[in-house]
Amino acid sequence: MNFFSLAAKNLQRRKGRTMLTVLGVAIAISVLFSLLALNSGYEKELSKEVNSLGVHILAVPKGCPYEAASLIMHGGVIPKYLSDSDYRNVSTIPGVELATPMLMHQFMKKDEKTGVSTPHIIYGINMEEMRKLKPWWTAEGRFFSDNETGVMLVGRGLADKENLSLGQVLPVGPKKENFTIVGILDRTGDQDDQFHFFPLKEAQRVFNKQGMITTIAVKVRDVSRIAAVSQEMEKIPDIQVVTMTQIMGTIMNLAGSARSLLLTVIAIALIISAFGIINTLLMSVNERTREFGMMKAIGASGLDIGKMVLAETVFITLSGGILGTVAAVVGSSIIESFVKGMLPYSPGGSLISYSPELVGFALAFSVLLGLVCGIYPAVKSSRLSPMEAIRGGAE
Amino acid sequence: MSGIIEARKLCKVYRRGREEIQALKNVDFSVEAGEFVSIIGPSGSGKTALLNMFGCLDTPSSGSLRLNGTEIAGQKERDLVRLRRENIGFVFQQFYLMPTLTARENIELPLLFSKKNGSKKRIDEVLQMVGLADRGDHLPGQLSGGEMQRVAIGRALINDPKIVLADEPTGNLDSATSEMIFGLFSELNKRGLTLVVVTHNLDLARRAEKMYTLRDGRIVSCEERACLDGI
Secondary structure, three states, X not given: OOHHHHHHXXXXXXXXXXXXXXXXXXXXXXXXXXXXXXXXXXXXXXXXXXXXXXXXXXXXXXXXXXXXXXXXXXXXXXXXXXXXXXXXXXHOOXXXXXXXXXXXXXXXXXXXXXXXXXXXXXXXXXXXXXXXXXXXOOEEEOOOOOXXXXXXXXXXXXXXXXXXXXXXXXXXXXXXXXXXXXXXXXXXXOHHHHOEEEEHHHHHHHOOOOOEEOEEEEEXXXXXXXXXXXXXXXXXXXXXXXXXXXXXXXXXXXXXXXXXXXXXXXXXXXHHHHHHHXXXXXXXXXXXXXXXXXXXXXXXXXXXXXXXXHHHHHHHHHHHHHHHHHHHHHOHHHHHHHHHHHOOOOOOOOOOOOOHHHHHHHHHHHHHHHXXXXXXXXXXXXXXXXXXXXXXXXX | OOOOEEEEEEEEEEEEOOEXXXXXXXXXXXXXXXXXXXXXXXXXOOHHHHHHHHOOOOOOOEEEEEEOOEEOOOOOHHXXXXXHHHHEEEEOOOOOOOOOOOHHHHHHHHHHHHOOOOOHHHHHHHHHHOOOOOOOOOOHHHOOHHHHHHHHHHHHHOOXXXXXXXXXXXXXXXXXXXXXXXHHHHHHHHOOOEEEEEOOOHXXXXXXXXXXXXXXXXXXXXXXXXXXXXX
């Protein structure tokens, strides 16, 4: 027998009360664990998404804020353009390994059955350069070459959603020109799954944007020289430079306010839970004064009694911590869909990311919660005079 | 030779608000090692206060109390705990067994506090001694009153104390069971254990070697076995 097994057996005497307290802690720890898992998953997914661009720097038209840059990253369209000469200038900057121009265009497509219009994104790209930026790209069918006309590639997600297949012909642009799907990009797990890809020149021609580009994606030779290359690029009059770190920071800031709100809710849940635990323990201590008196009579010191009360508290909070963590893992999809609805921007992949460290932290936090909540009841019970305790309890 | 318990002019004053209650007034008391002593007296006469002081659960307001040669008055709580662990076993009227622990675990409980390793053999020995060899795995709720008190006696014996102090140990038991418990006390006393028993039951009190009578915080009589047998 040890203090922990004694504590566990003591708690069995008040099963209902113990279970309710454990449940309170479990809810608080579950929410805390989910938020931390979400925070870590959000950053991880965002970073994955940014890395999946394969670029280090984006050149966007001047006057375009970071928020717009992050929109571009996800296929958003802004009414400002760079020129082919800007692209040529960027390509010649020392330290630039690869620069590729892109034109983004958005059009609304009406679903014939439901009548609902949804935005579709067209990416005009130089395929040869793009495949150097994204060497992991593979496709069913084939990739197009930069000088082809009337061809397109579609993302797997889009193809599945719209029932698109190889060889299918789609009318595109104001003149409803026919474009054939020559390839379906294999699933990448990021935003590329949802786009149409056109040869850049074709996209410029179809949408009357000859010589115009939305952004220039730049890969540098040495990542430690990103700042130096950015400075050089900013010397070009039309260009505003946005690094991937800045884009991530912008999105994280957008998500920050939603996370602060969630953190406040959790803090309140934890405080309520802590008072619940303290209340349960104080009730239990008051009910057991005679028992503590007996224990002192048979050789327990005040410290022993305090340790026993603390062990009971830690048992409650640790059980709650384990239950809460398991519940958070099991119910992660529900939590994720709820939180996704609250965030201003969500990356495509799973937002919740668990790690052994996070599980360790949640459990360590529940033990700490037990220790903090148990201190006052433990001190109170340890200071009981044995005689007063026996006599008081007998009254 | 000085006794294992020696009280000289022992006084105890309790304060309840502004009221002072003199529980013990100049009590002289002596118990020799291996003696079986009973204390009787009406309610409020100071019996339990005296027993609690012998058990280091309380300290005297004035006077001297020596337990196994150590003065109790003025000792710190930490030293009182040590003295209690090394010398005293307690038995209460209400048994105070932990309802979720088996008889065996209840007996083992003091070892958790004294940090002694409780071998299974030692616990079996004690269970045997109190006549519960086959009831060790039962919870208190599955035991009779007499059996529960025997578990409590076993718990008092596990640390191998020099003195067992019992406060109304038969107060909640019928006469046959009380008789059995006193029989167990006599048995333990024959093995050399010092016993101090507070009781209301005069018949049982007379089975001790020495019977003290307390009234209003004072010892009013002390009768030896020879006299007790003659009554």
